[in-house]
Amino acid sequence: MTLQIDLTGRRALITGAGQGVGRGLAHAFGRAGAAVLVNDLRSERADAVVDEVRAAGGQAGSAVFDVTDFDAVAAAVTAQGAVDILVNNAGNAGAAGYSGRGRFADSDPADWEPYLRVNLYGAMYCTRAVLPGMVDKQWGRILTIVSDAGRTGDANGAAYAASKAGAAALTRCIAVENGRHGITANNIALGTMRTPLTEPLWAEHADSPQAKAILQNYAIRRPGSPEDVASLAALLASDHGSWITGQTIPVNGGFSFAL
Numbered sequence: 001m002t003l004q005i006d007l008t009g010r011r012a013l014i015t016g017a018g019q020g021v022g023r024g025l026a027h028a029f030g031r032a033g034a035a036v037l038v039n040d041l042r043s044e045r046a047d048a049v050v051d052e053v054r055a056a057g058g059q060a061g062s063a064v065f066d067v068t069d070f071d072a073v074a075a076a077v078t079a080q081g082a083v084d085i086l087v088n089n090a091g092n093a094g095a096a097g098y099s100g101r102g103r104f105a106d107s108d109p110a111d112w113e114p115y116l117r118v119n120l121y122g123a124m125y126c127t128r129a130v131l132p133g134m135v136d137k138q139w140g141r142i143l144t145i146v147s148d149a150g151r152t153g154d155a156n157g158a159a160y161a162a163s164k165a166g167a168a169a170l171t172r173c174i175a176v177e178n179g180r181h182g183i184t185a186n187n188i189a190l191g192t193m194r195t196p197l198t199e200p201l202w203a204e205h206a207d208s209p210q211a212k213a214i215l216q217n218y219a220i221r222r223p224g225s226p227e228d229v230a231s232l233a234a235l236l237a238s239d240h241g242s243w244i245t246g247q248t249i250p251v252n253g254g255f256s257f258a259l
């Protein structure tokens with residue numbers, strides 16, 4: 001049997017697709033035949049990915065908006081037309097020097113806001129905006145990119161982990177409420193990836209004690225790549241995924257295990 005993942009005729013909105021994991025998903029979904037709406041905050045990133053997908057023979061358009069602005073999300077979805085597949089990928093994991101990473105006991109409530117706004121509210125806003133169209137069509141796929149930190153806990157990243165765990169819970173609720181409409185909702189929980197977000201760690205210090213200590217926790221001793229996520233995401237987004245819903249599936253090189 002040949003398993004062919006065909007997303008022809010589907011319109012897929014991928015948030016935060018201007019680089020990293022989202023960009024990889026835009027490429028994979030484009031190759032599978034979907035019309036890809038490449039969202040990002042940064043128009044130059046979204047436009048570049050649109051060009052790449054088109055150059056590879058796929059269909060793509062850019063959808064520049066901030067997932068934390070519900071009015072902007074709703075306006076974009078109205079302007080673009082019904083979305084069949086939503087990937088809630090835009091995320092805020094914090095950057096070097098960014099407040100909010102550190103011991104929870106030392107943190108300030110204002111530090112938590114950016115994580116919750118992008119990772120939880122962003123997923124809620126986008127999901128809320130696309131669901132009515134999916135119900136009308138009686139078909140839909142919602143994928144949310146979460147983190148193993150939200151499953152296992154993580155020192156110095158409580159707000160991030162809590163925001164991802166909240167988004168994962170949202171997914172389960174959406175799955176229960178909407179399964180009867182032909183809509184599935186699942187989470188993909190990532191371990192440490194090699195994306196622009198984490199590139200400094202790998203590019204400059206691949207042999208550093210810090211990088212080695214991270215990889216020591218992985219059965220497969222390398223960071224993940226966007227391609228590692230793409231096949232599962234495409235499968236879940238296709239008709240082959242019609243009986244998989246409400247799940248959180250780790251793609252994590254064996255960092256942790258789902259029982």
Ligand SMILES: NC(=O)c1ccc[n+]([C@@H]2O[C@H](COP(=O)([O-])OP(=O)(O)OC[C@H]3O[C@@H](n4cnc5c(N)ncnc54)[C@H](O)[C@@H]3O)[C@@H](O)[C@H]2O)c1
Nearest residue numbers: 016018020021041066067089090091147190192193195197
């Ligand atoms: N990189 C990792 O190691 C890792 C690990 C676990 C989970 N994740 C999750 O995977 C997802 C993708 O991670 P990545 O490493 O590709 O991230 P990244 O930071 O490299 O790329 C994220 C993209 O999202 C865009 N973005 C950020 N905020 C946005 C907003 N409010 N509205 C629209 N676009 C916005 C950014 O401009 C950027 O282009 C995130 O949800 C992240 O939390 C990543």
